[in-house]
Amino acid sequence: MxxxxxxxxxxxxxxxxxxxxxxxxxxxxxxxxxxxxxxxxxxxxxxxxxxxxxxxxxxxxxxxxxxxxxxxYHHFRSEPAGRHVVQVCRAEACQACGADALIDAAERLLGCGLHTTRHAAAVTLEPVYCLGLCAASPALMVDGAPHARVTVAALERIVAQLEIQA
Ligand code: FES
The missing domain is CATH 1.10.10 (Arc Repressor Mutant, subunit A)
Incomplete structure (x- = not known):
């Protein structure tokens, strides 16, 4: 977990x-x-x-x-985030390696779109613009922990470990 x-x-x-x-x-x-x-x-x-x-x-x-x-700056939020924050990189290298498919999967798995927090404040999904992991893209960050070369299957495993049941 x-x-x-x-x-x-x-x-x-x-x-x-x-x-x-x-x-x-x-x-x-x-x-x-x-x-x-x-x-x-x-x-x-x-x-x-x-x-x-x-x-x-x-x-x-x-x-x-x-x-x-x-x-x-996209990094700054004016509203509180959910208990978990999933940030998917949308910068060039990640875009070239399937970031859009990852975002589609994240929206489906988390039940919320980019820049939104799922009801019950369980999880926020945000774009980021380069995590410094370009050589291992596509990349994302979950609660401050970076993940590289993320496939949809890997994202499914990551999401399964989050406590986001409303
Ligand atoms: S472009 Fe995604 S980590 Fe650099």
């Missing part, structure tokens, strides 16, 4: 405190916004809407700038 990744679930006051601590940790580094957004998403599993204004104030940016970066 594959154990799901756990993220912090905090009330809004605790969330604000945690975000403030992350801002303090990152604000003085060059190009602080991206590493800060990564830290926030690593902590909460997504970038909470309430954090956008706080991050903008903390880095002296506009809310539109912060929002623009969150929406530009």
């Amino acid at each position: 594959i154990a799901p990744v756990r993220h912090a679930q905090l009330d809004s006051e605790a969330t604000a405190k945690t975000v403030q601590a992350l801002i303090a940790r990152h604000r003085n580094q060059p190009g602080a916004l991206l590493p800060l957004l990564h830290a926030v998403q690593d902590t909460f599993g997504h970038v909470p809407a309430d954090a956008v204004a706080q991050i903008a104030r903390g880095l002296n940016l506009s809310r539109a700038e912060v929002h623009g970066v969150i929406t530009y």
Whole structure:
């Protein structure tokens, strides 16, 4: 059985405190916004809407700038993900080696489309754009663990290990 990744679930006051601590940790580094957004998403599993204004104030940016970066990069989520996250690579090498067939199979096996979370918040299916496994494509990531040269049969075995029965 594959154990799901756990993220912090905090009330809004605790969330604000945690975000403030992350801002303090990152604000003085060059190009602080991206590493800060990564830290926030690593902590909460997504970038909470309430954090956008706080991050903008903390880095002296506009809310539109912060929002623009969150929406530009597919990696960042504005909504919480499911207990399991399946990310299928759609970049060039994986496309050439059957990524589309893998996505079709993932949608069928997981019961949800790309960018969606299956009901009961069990699993989220997302595209990613290169996992650094191009020589062993097609590749995907499940709860942060990479899988290379994935066939539909291998994906069926991976999905069977997830606790996604609603
Ligand atoms: S293109 Fe898929 S891992 Fe690089």
